Amino acid sequence: MLAYLEPNDKDALRDWARQHMEWHQLVYTEAVKQGFKKYDVYPLIRDIEDLEGWAYFHSLEHQNIAFSLGTNTTDLTDFTPDDADVFNDWLNIHAEIHTDLRTVLGII
Secondary structure (H helix, E strand, O other): OOOOOOOOOHHHHHHHHHHHHHHHHHHHHHHHHOOOOOOOOOHHHHOOOOHHHHHHHHHHHHHHHHHHHOOOOOOOOOOOOOOHHHHHHHHHHHHHHHHHHHHHHOOO
16 A cells, blocks of 8 residues: 555556555554554545645644544655655655554554
């Protein structure tokens, strides 16, 4: 799910966003089940058509997750699929954040 994506492949980004939203839902469900503090979620991160809006709310949700779980995060608003270097750096940083979340929650 967080594997390499070709920059500017709109169809791949749409598929990725839908799958990614499912991971965010799993993280929330598992966090609440394990007794972590509930946090605000943003269902609009399922739709990546508005990249700026998606990046903002996705980053905000990661901040909420980090606050609840006591993990680290970073500003994820620099989501720039038209710059391959920036985009690939973003994917790597984001993947590390999700690895930390899975580790804290004990999920794959």
